[in-house]
Amino acid sequence: MAFADIPGVGRIKREHIIRAIGRIDGEGVPPEHRSREWELKYEDRSYPPKYVVKLAYEYANPGVTISTEEYNVHEALAFLIGLGFEVRRI
Numbered sequence: 001m002a003f004a005d006i007p008g009v010g011r012i013k014r015e016h017i018i019r020a021i022g023r024i025d026g027e028g029v030p031p032e033h034r035s036r037e038w039e040l041k042y043e044d045r046s047y048p049p050k051y052v053v054k055l056a057y058e059y060a061n062p063g064v065t066i067s068t069e070e071y072n073v074h075e076a077l078a079f080l081i082g083l084g085f086e087v088r089r090i
Contacts, residue, residue, distance in 0.1 A: 011060040012053070014083050020055035021047055038073055041086040049076045049087055 021042055035048035050068045053076045057066045077087045 009057065009079070012056050012079070012083075013060065016056040016059045017052060017080070017083060017085065018042075019059050020052045021045075023055055024052065033068065035073075035090065037090055038077060038087055039090050040080055041088060046090075049073060049080055052076075053079060 021040075024047055025045075029048055029051060033048055033051035033054075035046075035050070038049050039046040040049045040052055041047075050071070050073055053071070054066055054068050058064065080087055
């Protein structure tokens with residue numbers, strides 16, 4: 001499944017990504033969501049791309065959750081780049 005085909009992904013805006021980043025800043029990253037290969041860079045900090053997209057998805061689609069198993073890291077990276085974020089290999 002292409003990430004763009006997941007219902008509700010089109011509702012994710014840059015502000016949802018930033019809100020997800022803020023949540024991670026406050027709560028941290030659960031061990032199962034730590035990134036091993038790629039990172040989202042934002043204001044000199046690093047974040048796991050798939051987890052950021054998961055949280056942003058849930059902010060953009062209140063009451064709906066999504067598993068990071070429903071998309072791969074490359075789909076998440078392409079989506080984040082499309083919104084103007086910097087991603088890079090760790």
